[in-house]
Amino acid sequence: AQTVTQSQPEMSVQEAETVTLSCTYDTSESDYYLFWYKQPPSRQMILVIRQEAYKQQNATENRFSVNFQKAAKSFSLKISDSQLGDAAMYFCAYKGSGGSNYKLTFGKGTLLTVNP
């Protein structure tokens, strides 16, 4: 079974600085998808960024980028120019690519605090 590990329960960053959140996963599949979801204090979870395992290029969405290391099964999220609105719980998630695979496996989350 796939597992997703986020080893940093909490992280903090100064406003305008850069922070990296770590995620590792375990899988025997060669094709899959990885995600970072953000859960602000209001609790509605939203997708931040997605990475397809078959793509070599790291995904980027504005100030958010990933460092995807397939061989190491590592998928970290870098937030540049951190803003107060980035404060949230961040979840790393994995999804297999099989036709009947509908399930996302989530890590336990990293609580990010942004200090003014």
Next chain:
Amino acid sequence: NAGVTQTPKFRILKIGQSMTLQCTQDMNHNYMYWYRQDPGMGLKLIYYSVGAGITDKGEVPNGYNVSRSTTEDFPLRLELAAPSQTSVYFCASSARAYTGELFFGEGSRLTVL
């Protein structure tokens, strides 16, 4: 655009009571999911549906039931509530299963005393 709407947002139940968490989405998504989130843990999948009339168990289905009579609605029923079901419940939907992009509701905090 409402997206995914869950009701109620908060509820306190006594042990042994039953209740239904409602979930509605207006995006015409075929795929819908119920997750629970316990403190310090990630989300665990309870049930999911790939379309009207089709449901299946996730990781932690015991103590719950679902139905999917329409594309829009995916209610989650708790029968004989137990303290172990104290959690925050999230409903989500997606247009395509393979992309993994889920749209979540705001959650329902349930306490069983």
